[in-house]
Amino acid sequence: MNSNDYNSYLNLKGNKTVDFALSEIKFWQNKYDKSPTQTSYLNKIAAYYSLLFEQTGNIEDLHKAENLLIESNKKLNYKDVGSLRSLARNYITQHRFKEALTLAEKAYQIGEKLHETHKLLFDVQMELGNYEKAKESLKAIYDINDFDYLIRLAKWNDHKGDLNTAISIMENASRMTEKLDNKSLMTWSYSNLGDMYGHAGKINDSYDYYLKTLNLDSNNSFALKGLAWIAFSHEKNTKEAKRILEIVSKKHNSPDFYLLKAEVAEYEKDFASQKKYLHDYFMMLDSNNYGVMYNKYNALLFSEENKKLDEAFKIANQEISNRPTPQSYDLLAWAYFKNGESEKALKIVNEHVVKKSFEPEVMFHLASIYKANNLLNEVKPIKKELESSIFELGPNMSAKIQSL
Structure with missing residues (x-):
């Protein structure tokens, strides 16, 4: 990495996309105030609040979009497929997948513009772990x-x-x-x-x-975060990773950045900073309504802190109820593993995870559970695979993988 390639993006003042979204919200709000029967204006305002959320990470903007879309759907008696799909996509962002599915199915039953509804159904069914149904929608939009x-x-x-x-x-x-x-x-x-x-x-x-x-x-925070991860995970340049994260996290206020900063601090063996960042992460969750959006991270964090395993079990079971995916079952299996109940963990992964998810983090959990159950022949091929995924998993995982 060469900082000259991207410093100009870090040093930007302001955000043109945010300015544009705010001006459009003002414009369409004025139009709606003058013509409150024009429900389509509500959808336009909601779209720009969603854009604001993408740019700034401010969860309140996502909730404002939700409220506008609920209002729009009520006025249209939940019979406009475009408005139904927009609200469903808002719920997907909030990880409220079952509610999103209800709206998607309602849009499907209305029968208009089924091609677009099948795209939404694919997205929701994938999130819910209903892979065969997702496949049907994928075929429908071929x-x-x-x-x-x-x-x-x-x-x-x-x-x-x-x-x-x-x-x-x-x-x-x-x-x-x-x-x-x-x-x-x-x-x-x-x-x-x-x-x-x-x-x-x-x-x-x-x-x-x-x-x-x-x-x-x-101002694309996803790309800037990606650069920070390359600096950290590939180049082990924690100073540069921290510099990028510090600037980006001020522009895009999201709990994710505290988790990444904590990871970098752990690698530097700066455990005081790691503890502070995790504290800041939970404080941010407490002071904002993120709903279940950070359940996965919370379950894993609570599993690592053996004092909070009850919380980990509670969240894992909630996730399975919300979205019974292999990844959700992995959270439950990992909590059992951390609780010293390796046989229970093995039973869960054999039923719900093996050959159903190939995410490196899930595979690491699987290998750890195999090892605890003395299934060493099962560990070897996974360990080899994990060694090639170390960039994705991060340098803190290197020693853990070697110890499998």
Whole structure:
């Protein structure tokens, strides 16, 4: 990494996208105040509040969007498929997946614009772990020349553990956006490719695509966070990682940054700072209404602190109720493992996790549970796989993987 490549993005004053969203909110609010029967104006205002949330991380903007969309749907008697889908997408962002599914199914029953509703159904069913139903919706939107189909096909292949195919499909989708010269879709596909290349260990490609993202969207916090992760996980340059995180976290106020800062502090063996950042993380959750959005992180953190295992069990079970995915069952199995109940943990992963998730973090938990149950032949191939995923997992995991 060369800081000259991205310093200009870190030193930006202001955010043009935020300014634009605020001016559009004001414009459409004035129009709505004059014509309160024009429900479509509410949806436009909601869309710009959602854009504000993406840019700043301010959860209140997401809730404002939700309230406007609820108002819009009430006025339309929950019979407008576009408004139903918009509210469902808001709920997906909030991890309220069952509520999102109810709205998606309502839109499907109305029967208009089913192609768009199938895209939403695919997204929701994937989040809920209903993979066969997701596959049905994917088949229903089949069109090799459609960007929305390609990005979902990429997600499907990634879910199956075929990252190389997922990347190849996403590259095709990215080229499509370039032909269309669609800036927002280009930004989205570039940032996702940056992430996927990182997972595949192609760090230079990851770096290049994060820079391409920033060239289109100078304040893109996902890409800037990606650069911080490369500095930390690949280059072990904690000073640069901290510099980037400090600047970005002031622009995009999200609990994620405290977790990343805590991870860097742990690597530096600065345990006082690590403790402070985790405290700040929980304080931020307490003072804002994030709902269940950070359940996964909380369950894992509470599992690591053996005094709070009751909380870990509670959250894991809540997650299974909300979204019975392999990842949710992994949280429960990990809590049992940390509680010294390795056989219970093994039973859960055998039933709900094995060959159903290929995420490195889940695979590390699986290998640890196998080892505790003396299934050493099962550990070896996973350990080899994990060694090639060390960039994604982070340097703090290196010693843990070696000890498997």
